[in-house]
Amino acid sequence: MPHFIDLGVNVDHVATLRQARRGQEPDPIIAAALAEQGGADGITFHLREDRRHIIDRDVELFVKTVQVRTNFELACAADVLAICCRVQPDWALLVPESREEVTTEGGLDVVGDSGRIADAIKMLKDSGIATSVFLDPEPNQIEAAAKLEIDAVELHTGPYALARDAAVEHEIKRLADTGKMIRDAGMRLHAGHGLNYANVRPVAAIEGMAELNIGHSIVSRSVMVGMREAVAEMRRLLDSVTIACG
Numbered sequence: 001m002p003h004f005i006d007l008g009v010n011v012d013h014v015a016t017l018r019q020a021r022r023g024q025e026p027d028p029i030i031a032a033a034l035a036e037q038g039g040a041d042g043i044t045f046h047l048r049e050d051r052r053h054i055i056d057r058d059v060e061l062f063v064k065t066v067q068v069r070t071n072f073e074l075a076c077a078a079d080v081l082a083i084c085c086r087v088q089p090d091w092a093l094l095v096p097e098s099r100e101e102v103t104t105e106g107g108l109d110v111v112g113d114s115g116r117i118a119d120a121i122k123m124l125k126d127s128g129i130a131t132s133v134f135l136d137p138e139p140n141q142i143e144a145a146a147k148l149e150i151d152a153v154e155l156h157t158g159p160y161a162l163a164r165d166a167a168v169e170h171e172i173k174r175l176a177d178t179g180k181m182i183r184d185a186g187m188r189l190h191a192g193h194g195l196n197y198a199n200v201r202p203v204a205a206i207e208g209m210a211e212l213n214i215g216h217s218i219v220s221r222s223v224m225v226g227m228r229e230a231v232a233e234m235r236r237l238l239d240s241v242t243i244a245c246g
């Protein structure tokens with residue numbers, strides 16, 4: 001029986017549109033419910049330190065209203081960690097963060113910052129939350145993550161999404177090779193960042209890919225066709241890959 005890839009829908013950029021006027025619409029809570037109706041297996045949201053899109057009120061409501069898995073993205077920052085442990089999402093994904101960045105620019109440096117990351121992981125695990133870290137497809141980072149006793153690694157697909165011509169195959173091989181390391185270490189293989197309707201298939205076809213977290217491209221498509229349909233289109237795409245791969 002082929003494993004159908006879990007689709008995590010990141011609704012951050014519904015909140016970006018709301019925050020453009022500091023108002024109440026569009027509401028990411030409603031977007032999450034529509035994403036579920038479209039076939040999302042999880043809802044992902046990133047409570048950044050600068051609250052540029054998702055705000056504290058949103059995370060309080062996501063955990064009370066989302067019927068599928070909740071995936072709380074956060075930096076290793078004390079205040080956001082405390083909020084995450086209090087609201088109790090199903091999953092927490094640790095990501096690097098800087099105020100100057102337009103979006104996430106790279107993976108966590110587990111090799112260079114293992115102490116702070118391990119402390120954050122312990123806090124989250126002690127709260128009963130499944131843990132994951134966002135990493136570049138670098139073998140040394142995967143090896144370091146395997147020592148953290150976490151549940152998953154989410155591979156950063158940004159370099160793949162930006163690659164052109166011969167570089168595309170190179171980036172897919174990086175993802176496939178480090179993906180095997182992640183699975184061999186007994187962790188779930190996740191991936192995300194910059195994935196869209198045109199580039200997602202080769203990543204979905206990577207052996208053992210358990211979950212893809214996709215946000216900006218789905219939210220962009222939802223502006224034209226609605227959230228439920230935008231998610232359903234991505235769902236159909238992923239399922240077609242699973243069926244083709246058998």
Ligand SMILES: CC(=O)[C@@H](O)[C@H](O)COP(=O)(O)O
Pocket residue numbers: 010012013046073095102103104134192193194213215
């Ligand atoms: C880690 C990642 O790639 C995204 O999940 C993250 O949320 C991107 O940050 P923005 O949503 O602020 O673009």
Ligand SMILES: NCC(=O)COP(=O)(O)O
Pocket residue numbers: 010044154191192193194195213214215216217
């Ligand atoms: N962790 C990746 C994610 O949640 C969505 O990233 P993007 O599709 O908005 O680039």
